[in-house]
Amino acid sequence: MYINTYSNHYQQTIDHFHGAYAFLSNFYPSRIYYRGYWYANNEAAFQAQKTISPKEQLQFTKLRNPKDAKKLGREVQLRSDWESVKLMYMYEICMCKFMQNPTLCKALLATGNCHLVEGNNWGDYFWGSVNGHGENHLGKILMDIRAKLQFEC
Numbered sequence: 316m317y318i319n320t321y322s323n324h325y326q327q328t329i330d331h332f333h334g335a336y337a338f339l340s341n342f343y344p345s346r347i348y349y350r351g352y353w354y355a356n357n358e359a360a361f362q363a364q365k366t367i368s369p370k371e372q373l374q375f376t377k378l379r380n381p382k383d384a385k386k387l388g389r390e391v392q393l394r395s396d397w398e399s400v401k402l403m404y405m406y407e408i409c410m411c412k413f414m415q416n417p418t419l420c421k422a423l424l425a426t427g428n429c430h431l432v433e434g435n436n437w438g439d440y441f442w443g444s445v446n447g448h449g450e451n452h453l454g455k456i457l458m459d460i461r462a463k464l465q466f467e468c
């Protein structure tokens with residue numbers, strides 16, 4: 316779905332998405348328009364995709380705090396195909412974030428060819444990495460989007 320560009324040619328690693336790199340986190344405030352709805356941040360847009368109920372999806376558009384979106388995402392009726400579609404949704408939503416926010420696009424491009432890793436202490440081995448272990452799919456998606464947007468922003 317996206318190109319795996321492995322780390323051996325990266326000069327440096329950004330191993331957390333906070334402080335100066337908070338803009339890489341899905342929790343960063345950045346309004347995005349995705350599949351007919353406006354959201355206050357990527358987390359709300361992403362968690363909204365967990366349900367196919369329009370009524371439940373609408374609730375995510377009202378949330379400002381990404382923590383509330385993550386919590387609500389665990390309470391909705393989970394769509395049966397979620398595991399097979401979640402990477403695709405994350406990719407599209409991250410692409411929307413950077414295409415719709417030129418300042419964030421420039422900041423992403425300014426990371427050059429740094430290896431991006433969502434190092435975390437909340438146990439997420441799928442989207443990020445914990446103590447150097449994990450699949451880091453969010454980091455890989457962001458690096459792929461960075462490569463694609465080089466000629467766009």
Ligand SMILES: Nc1c(N[C@@H]2O[C@H](COP(=O)(O)O)[C@@H](O)[C@H]2O)[nH]c(=O)[nH]c1=O
Binds near residue numbers: 358388437442
């Ligand atoms: N950034 C960030 C988190 N990470 C985000 O949580 C989402 C994963 O949700 P799920 O697939 O439902 O487990 C995904 O967007 C990931 O980037 N979680 C946090 O508690 N705090 C945070 O600062």
